[in-house]
Amino acid sequence: MSNFLQFILVVTIIIISTKTGGYLSIKLKQPAVVGELLAGIALGPTLLDVMHWSIFTDHHLPEFVNHLGEFGVILLMLLAGMHLHIDDLIESSKIASLAGTLGVITPLLMVWGVCILFNMPTYAAIFVGLIMAATSVSISAQTLMEMGMLRSKVGITMMGAAVIDDILVLLGLSIFTALATSTNAISFAQIATIVLQMIGYFIISVAIGMLLIPRITNWIDKLPIYQGIYLFTLVITLIYAWTAEVIGGVAAITGAFLVGLFLGKTKQHERIIQGMSTIAYGMFVPIFFANIGLQSNARDISGNLIWITAAIIIVAILSKLIGCSLGARMGGMNTQDSLQVGAGMISRGEVGLIVASLGLSHKIINQEIFSITVVTVIVVTLVTPLIMYRLSKETTTKDSVTT
Secondary structure, eight states: OOEEEEEHHHHHHHHHHHHHHHHHHHHTTOOHHHHHHHHHHHTTTTOGGGGTTOOOOTTHHHHHHHHHHHHHHHHHHHHHHHHHHHHHHHTTTHHHHHHHHHHHHHHHHHHHHHHHTTTHHHHHHHHHHHHOOOOOHHHHHHHHHHHTTTSHHHHHHHHHHHHHHHHHHHHHHHHHHHHHSSSSSSOHHHHHHHHHHHHHHHHHHHHHHHTHHHHHHHHHSSSSSHHHHHHHHHHHHHHHHHHHHSSSSSOOHHHHHHHHHTTTTTTHHHHHHHHHHHIIIIIHHHHHHHHHHTTTOOOOOOOOHHHHHHHHHHHHHHHHHHHHHHHHHHTTHHHHHHHHHHTTTTOOHHHHHHHHHHHHHHTTTTTHHHHHHHHHHHHHHHHHHHHHHHHHHHHHHHHHHHO
């Protein structure tokens, strides 16, 4: 069987499995994303290990699937941005800043402390803390969209906090990686350059997005180009995703989210959402959810590693819940809404996996610690929609009782 035929077969298996998992999850009154994530875990090395079946001989297959998954999360964040309004994000900026900042500091310190208790090397312990300080809001955004809560105060605050979280973690990651891998001491000028690079990217990208993207969208829509509006959306999203990492030093998903916000202000936004949702959910987003499970192998965790993994999982969940909820509460949110914000920030998803892979490639962490962090990322990502769904149901029940 040719490499291409292997590729289309594995993609077919992934899409059917994730959609079936999502359907069964809904039938069990749970968010669809839970079933899709579980389908990915079942297909991965933990259970079926599909990628290593004898019929799949192409060693590049996991890499191709990973790229499709990354494309899926970019489209998912584009759609999440389009469902929100910039004015709403600005209005909730105080709460989001506090939730995002405490949502980084609390996990960093608590996870670092647990790792030190288990005699993990200091550099590795700090790095694991950084991994667990990250937030993958894509899982939460999908759950919020399923529950119809993305435009709620909780949803808007969560998305804003996730952007703050992303910036702080990537800034800390850039500085820490430079310190850990450099033979010379990193200077203040180098740190200042990293910060200015991020600030400069946001200023330029927001200016272009606010002033030019709506005008170009209107112009493209009038041209006799078949499906031109969708082609333009894809192109500008990919450009922003690329520049976010290469020029801005932030995650590609942040760039895609920004484009979504800008396109959300256009008169074509409903049409764009409908078209891009078909592309995203028809193929790429299910592959993204499955790919998270495909990258994990719970079999790597045995012996004493089970205890440290369990400890880090518990602390990873509690630290985000406590830190983000406390920040939202300090910003003026009520307790129930604050807990929902905290729950939505628990997921680490693809962001945690990317940071962990970076630590392994730079030899900051070893293979054992990498396996621990990957399993932790998978577990906390899986429980996030469950906790969000539970808290949402409790809020609905209380509201009905009050009325």
